Amino acid sequence: MSREHIEFINTHEMSWHEFELPGFSKEMKQKLLSYxxxxxxxxxxxxFPPGxxxxxxRYSVAIEAMLLTGDLKIAGNKYSDLTHFFIDSGEELRSLTSQNGCELLFMTEGKVELVDKNMNGNDKGIQINNTYELPWQGTITPGFPTGAMRKSLYQNAETGASSWxxxxxxxxxxxxxxxxxxIEEGFQIQGELDTSGGPFKAGSYFWRPSEIPHGDFNTARGCLTFFRTDGPLKTTYVEKEELPIE
Ligand SMILES: [Fe+2]
Structure with a gap:
């Protein structure tokens, strides 16, 4: 596989390194989680440093991002924490500013290249969700226990890839x-989920290939998690006793 199985790493324990993105005025910092x-x-x-x-x-690949802390302004509109962005490849990203700096969970579908600086203003525009304003919905997995709800963020009509x-x-x-x-990918925004793979704490991240059993799940205080898949999510449940012995 060209992408490593990662489970779990904690972003708070990682160090920053210098990073550049084409089109941005300043050198930024990055913690690379999965590549x-x-x-x-x-x-x-x-x-993004202040200023x-x-x-x-327009960028060469789709970019998805979640604003974690700080401020961000796009096309004159101000966004705050837990705003979700989806910019499809070739879609117009209008002028952007972060006055005081900000931190984002940042996902790309390939190497990011600036393909066009000319704007025509005709695009439907990038998808922006203030997640605080989105309605909670029931979970979609048959057999999922009562006690959790989801907010849909992105759904690709062709591939079934989604984020929530x-x-x-x-x-x-x-x-x-x-x-x-x-493939399932997740980032813990707040709270903690205990699993047999260890505690999935605030700031923790995983990138898990398909067909990998994971569980069991237990939380004392609850949690809020960002999830992402590369196709339609289906779940097979298995009891611990049924798992192959490692
Ligand atoms: Fe899962």
Missing amino acids: DTESGASTSIIY TTNDGG LLGVLPQFKDSRYEIHPV
């Missing part, structure tokens, strides 16, 4: 393990 050596697709935490600007442009937030209530518990036919 595909073939396609250049990546997931990272990036930090970062971008005059706008999952809010889990305190004292949620599921003793089963899950297996998915798709």
Whole structure:
């Protein structure tokens, strides 16, 4: 596989390194979480220093981002924490500013190149969700226990790839393990989920290939998690006793 199975790493324990993105006025900082050596697709935490600007442009690949802390202004509109952005390849990113600096969870589907700086203003525009304003919805997995709800952020009509937030209530518990036919990626925004793979704490991240059993799940105080898959999410549940012995 050209992308390594990562489970779990904690972004708070990682150090920053210098990083540049085409079109941005300042050198930024990055914590690289996951990287595909073939396609250049990546997931990272990036930090825009105060006064970062971008005059706008079109990029070669789709970019998805979640504003974690700080301020960001795009086309004159101000956005704050937990705003979700999806910029499809070739879609116009209008002029951007971060006055006081900000931190983003930043995901690309390949190597990021600026392909066009000319704007025509005709695009439908990038998708921007203030997640605080999105409605909670029931979970979509048949058999998912009561005690969690989701907010849909992005859905690709062709591939079924999707992103969502999952809010889990305190004292949620599921003793089963899950297996998915798709790649699953997650970032813990707040709270903590205990699993047999260790504690999934605030700032923790995983990138998990398909068909890897994971569980069981248990949280004392609840959590809010960002999830992402590369295709339609389906879940097979298995009991611990049914798992192959390692
Ligand atoms: Fe899962």
